[in-house]
Amino acid sequence: xxxxxxxxxxxxxxxxxxxxxxxxxxxxxxxxxxxxxxxxxxxxxxxxxxxxxxxxxxxxxxxxxxxxxxxxxxxxxxxxxxxxxxxxxxxxxxxxxxxxxxxxxxxxxxxxxxxxxxxxxxxxxxxxxxxxxxxxxxxxxxxxxxxxxxxxxxxxxxxxxxxxxxxxxxxxxxxxxxxxxxxxxxxxxxxxxxxxxxxxxxxxxxxxxxxxxxxxxxxxxxxxxxxxxxxxxxxxxxxxxxxxxxxxxxxxxxxxxxxxxxxxxxxxxxxxxxxxxxxxxxxxxxxxxxxxxxxxxxxxxxxxxxxxxxxxxxxxxxxxxxxxxxxxxxxxxxxxxxxxxxxxxxxxxxxxxxxxxxxxxxxxxxxxxxxxx
Amino acid sequence: xxxxxxxxxxxxxxxxxxxxxxxxxxxxxxxxxxxxxxxxxxxxxxxxxxxxxxxxxxxxxxxxxxxxxxxxxxxxxxxxxxxxxxxxxxxxxxxxxxxxxxxxxxxxxxxxxxxxxxxxxxxxxxxxxxxxxxxxxxxxxxxxx
Numbered sequence: 001x002x003x004x005x006x007x008x009x010x011x012x013x014x015x016x017x018x019x020x021x022x023x024x025x026x027x028x029x030x031x032x033x034x035x036x037x038x039x040x041x042x043x044x045x046x047x048x049x050x051x052x053x054x055x056x057x058x059x060x061x062x063x064x065x066x067x068x069x070x071x072x073x074x075x076x077x078x079x080x081x082x083x084x085x086x087x088x089x090x091x092x093x094x095x096x097x098x099x100x101x102x103x104x105x106x107x108x109x110x111x112x113x114x115x116x117x118x119x120x121x122x123x124x125x126x127x128x129x130x131x132x133x134x135x136x137x138x139x140x141x142x143x144x145x146x147x148x149x150x151x152x153x154x155x156x157x158x159x160x161x162x163x164x165x166x167x168x169x170x171x172x173x174x175x176x177x178x179x180x181x182x183x184x185x186x187x188x189x190x191x192x193x194x195x196x197x198x199x200x201x202x203x204x205x206x207x208x209x210x211x212x213x214x215x216x217x218x219x220x221x222x223x224x225x226x227x228x229x230x231x232x233x234x235x236x237x238x239x240x241x242x243x244x245x246x247x248x249x250x251x252x253x254x255x256x257x258x259x260x261x262x263x264x265x266x267x268x269x270x271x272x273x274x275x276x277x278x279x280x281x282x283x284x285x286x287x288x289x290x291x292x293x294x295x296x297x298x299x300x301x302x303x304x305x306x307x308x309x310x311x312x313x314x315x316x317x318x319x320x321x322x323x324x325x326x327x328x329x330x331x332x333x334x335x336x337x338x339x340x341x342x343x344x345x346x347x348x349x350x351x352x353x354x355x356x357x358x359x360x361x362x363x364x365x366x367x368x369x370x371x372x373x
Numbered sequence: 374x375x376x377x378x379x380x381x382x383x384x385x386x387x388x389x390x391x392x393x394x395x396x397x398x399x400x401x402x403x404x405x406x407x408x409x410x411x412x413x414x415x416x417x418x419x420x421x422x423x424x425x426x427x428x429x430x431x432x433x434x435x436x437x438x439x440x441x442x443x444x445x446x447x448x449x450x451x452x453x454x455x456x457x458x459x460x461x462x463x464x465x466x467x468x469x470x471x472x473x474x475x476x477x478x479x480x481x482x483x484x485x486x487x488x489x490x491x492x493x494x495x496x497x498x499x500x501x502x503x504x505x506x507x508x509x510x511x512x513x514x515x516x517x518x
Binding site: 018019020021022023026076078094095096128132133134135137138139143146222230231233234237238240241242244246272274275276277278358361362365 | 379380382383384385386387389390392393396397399400431433434451454455467469470471474475476477478479480505507
């Protein structure tokens with residue numbers, strides 16, 4: 001076999017995906033389901049829906065916070081997270097002698113519709129797809145590496161496949177799918193047809209996947225992507241008078257700072273200070289295309305309302321930009337339900353690639369085992 | 374045998390997919406909590422500590438750390454302005470940095486405690502609390518092996 005020959009590339013194509021074809025397909029299927037996990041939750045759990053029969057305006061995070069305090073008096077809020085307009089706002093809380101919970105709060109009526117103490121479907125799919133439920137050892141998970149290595153498998157299979165498939169661009173003009181000439185012909189045509197029409201999707205998935213791999217290596221080696229703000233100084237603390245940070249006024253002040261810092265700012269996630277030397281972290285969006293909902297962030301000191309750190313796309317370096325555009329591209333969330341639906345369909349198609357590839361190989365091997373790849 | 378291997382070798386990766394079931398089972402049946410260290414009291418403040426696991430300290434930013442729960446008693450958690458859990462031979466001062474800071478918003482809180490490379494015989498685990506009046510309260514435990 002000559003290096004660089006068509007046969008070489010064909011073998012390489014097989015070696016990229018055949019040894020891991022089941023794992024690859026599993027990662028693709030779980031990722032495809034995860035794309036629609038919010039919508040599946042909406043369908044299966046009425047308590048997760050943001051019904052608005054009275055056509056009320058959306059309530060602010062401060063109003064939702066007050067409503068939570070009134071309805072679940074022992075709740076100490078750690079995070080408020082706004083989701084799609086048709087879903088409840090998730091309010092993460094701790095309570096005395098109870099496990100941490102997520103309150104499902106209707107963003108229009110401010111009613112607490114569910115107290116979820118267990119694992120959510122959204123969370124489960126994310127863990128299953130992201131790291132196959134492998135445990136985390138502080139900074140790394142073997143499962144996370146396994147899954148992100150699939151990005152290299154995909155990229156390798158795509159490049160080698162395009163080299164093997166001569167004049168593949170013809171598939172755009174003359175798509176061929178033989179349905180009645182035997183299974184092998186069908187698998188072959190389907191495999192090629194799906195691949196060629198999904199090149200753009202495979203490139204996005206593998207590039208974002210490679211970013212997740214890079215991110216995993218950075219986590220593992222504790223290479224920070226951001227310069228973290230120092231804790232609130234002892235000098236500020238010495239002047240801090242007693243007050244609870246679980247207060248609508250303090251939250252309101254932090255939100256006002258973010259609104260004056262950014263234009264057209266829509267807060268999407270607020271993390272409460274974990275201790276008294278910690279900050280309110282307000283994250284949101286100005287609607288920049290492709291950037292995720294947390295691309296604009298600031299830290300607010302709850303004792304003097306000073307802003308300690310600001311993050312926004314115009315000040316990000318290349319890796320920081322990638323970290324904020326990777327998720328919308330990988331999950332297909334950048335244009336709402338429509339882009340998610342497209343991602344779902346192409347995710348399903350991608351899931352079939354290693355299966356049809358394996359079936360073709362298997363048929364050849366069973367008939368002529370000695371000529372196996 | 375060779376034919377068998379050639380035919381079935383690419384199914385081996387399927388065994389990886391059994392592992393999520395095992396890890397799910399493990400996650401649903403967590404090991405029992407470590408036992409709490411004896412309750413310590415000083416004035417209106419009392420606390421117990423509990424290591425999060427049996428493991429030795431892990432490396433974080435090149436330094437050794439071990440995670441602890443801090444269980445404040447007698448509703449004293451909201452009287453705490455700031456608190457730190459640290460290993461030292463004598464009562465430590467309030468630090469400028471936040472390593473070992475006790476965090477959480479209920480009676481059960483957590484701390485990532487910096488551990489020295491070598492534990493000296495007179496090293497103790499110190500909980501240093503500052504209350505809202507600026508007073509310092511310190512509780513300490515003998516380090517278990």
